[in-house]
Every structure is written in structure tokens, then in C-alpha cells.
Amino acid sequence: MTLTKAEIVKNLHAQTGFSKERCTELVESVFELMKQELENGDDMLISGFGKWSVKGKNPRKGRNPQTGSELMLDGRRVVTFKCSRKLKESVNLDT
Amino acid sequence: MNKSELIDALSKKENLTERQATDVVNLIFKGFTEELKNGGRIEIRGFGSFVVRDYGSYTGRNPKTGGTIQVAPKKLPFFKVGKELKERVNSKK
Numbered sequence: 001m002t003l004t005k006a007e008i009v010k011n012l013h014a015q016t017g018f019s020k021e022r023c024t025e026l027v028e029s030v031f032e033l034m035k036q037e038l039e040n041g042d043d044m045l046i047s048g049f050g051k052w053s054v055k056g057k058n059p060r061k062g063r064n065p066q067t068g069s070e071l072m073l074d075g076r077r078v079v080t081f082k083c084s085r086k087l088k089e090s091v092n093l094d095t
Numbered sequence: 096m097n098k099s100e101l102i103d104a105l106s107k108k109e110n111l112t113e114r115q116a117t118d119v120v121n122l123i124f125k126g127f128t129e130e131l132k133n134g135g136r137i138e139i140r141g142f143g144s145f146v147v148r149d150y151g152s153y154t155g156r157n158p159k160t161g162g163t164i165q166v167a168p169k170k171l172p173f174f175k176v177g178k179e180l181k182e183r184v185n186s187k188k
Contacts, residue, residue: 003130003137011126016118026109026119031142033104037096039183045097049124050172054184077185079143081174090132091147091170 038079050083098124131172141179148173 005027012023034052037044044052059075083091096104098120106116127145130137137145147170155166176184 001130001133001135003126003135005139008123008126012119012122015122016115026105026111027123029105029109030101030120030123031139033101033108034096035142035180035183038180039186041184042096044101046101046124047098049127050174052174079174079176079180079184081143081172083172087128087131087172088169090128091172093132 041077046084048084048086050081050087052079052081054078055080134170139177141177143177143180144175145172146175147171 005024008027009020009023012018012027013020016023018026034044038052038054041054043054054077057076057078060073061070062073063070102113102116102120105111105120106113109116111119127137131145131147134147136147150169150171152168153166155164156162157164
């Protein structure tokens with residue numbers, strides 16, 4: 001079982017009065033807003049669920065595993081997610 | 096940005112009332128939590144995916160006292176960033 005955008009739209013449609021088309025727009029909007037926030041380098045915090053942050057990675061020396069030659073890997077920005085205590089507790093309920 | 100700011104931004108962008116925007120955002124994350132609670136996975140194309148990872152028990156140390164402690168097995172949600180988000184975040188240095 002996998003929760004996809006289509007499934008989220010279906011649930012939203014069933015739980016709100018909005019049409020499926022409108023629900024699709026709204027779901028797209030929510031993720032687009034979150035992506036924009038992270039793109040700008042800002043954190044996205046959803047209390048009770050978790051927090052996405054953007055972390056900078058320094059350039060480092062690496063190796064091409066195929067040839068063994070050294071090369072420089074550029075610095076980059078990555079997205080990390082930290083789950084909230086509440087979510088962690090929910091996920092561990094049955095154990 | 097936190098949840099209430101996200102709700103605010105959504106209501107402005109989509110001409111929703113505060114109440115409607117709150118419901119939409121809350122329902123999305125409620126659905127996320129339910130899915131992960133049931134051990135399922137989430138896949139949002141362009142944003143990322145979640146799986147629940149199982150961690151076995153291990154012997155850890157209390158960093159303060161140095162004493163050993165047994166850490167119980169646990170499950171943790173793991174987020175893998177999607178291609179589009181990964182590229183967008185990295186394109187602005």
C-alpha cells in the first residue's frame with residue numbers, strides 16, 4: 001500500500017465539499033508552497049509531523065569508483081527531514 | 096515556514112477561507128501520519144517519498160556518564176527527497 005497524490009486527492013474530495021479537480025489543485029498548491037520554501041533555503045515545520053531543513057554540504061574529494069581517479073565533488077544543498085516526537089510515537093505504537 | 100504560515104499562504108493563493116485552508120492542510124498530514132502508522136509508504140512525485148525503517152536494538156552509551164545502555168528496537172520514518180525538489184534546492188546556491 002502506497003499513499004500517492006491521487007489517493008490524497010480522493011481522500012480530500014471525500015472529506016471536504018470540493019470537487020476532485022479542485023482537490024487536485026489544492027494538493028498541488030500545498031506541495032508547491034513547501035517546495036518554494038525549501039528552494040529559498042528556509043525550513044518547513046509541520047508541528048506534530050516533522051521538519052524539513054536545507055543543509056549545505058561542503059565540497060569534498062571523492063573517487064571515481066570505476067577508475068579510482070581522484071576528483072573534486074562540488075558543495076551542494078540537500079533537504080533533510082526530522083520526524084516529530086509525536087509522529088515517532090505513532091509509528092512505534094504497536095511495537 | 097510553519098503550519099499556520101503554510102495555511103495562510105494556501106488560503107491566499109487559492110482563495111480559501113482560513114477554515115478551509117486549515118482543513119486541507121490538516122487532512123493531508125493526517126493522511127500522512129495514518130499511512131506511516133500502518134507501516135505504509137508515501138510517494139509524492141516531485142517532492143519526495145516516505146518509508147518506515149526498522150532499526151534493531153543496539154548497545155549505546157550515555158554520552159554524559161559513559162555508561163552503556165541497551166537501545167530498544169524502533170521504527171522511524173525516512174524521507175527521500177524527490178528529483179524535482181532536489182534539483183530546485185541545489186540550483187540556488
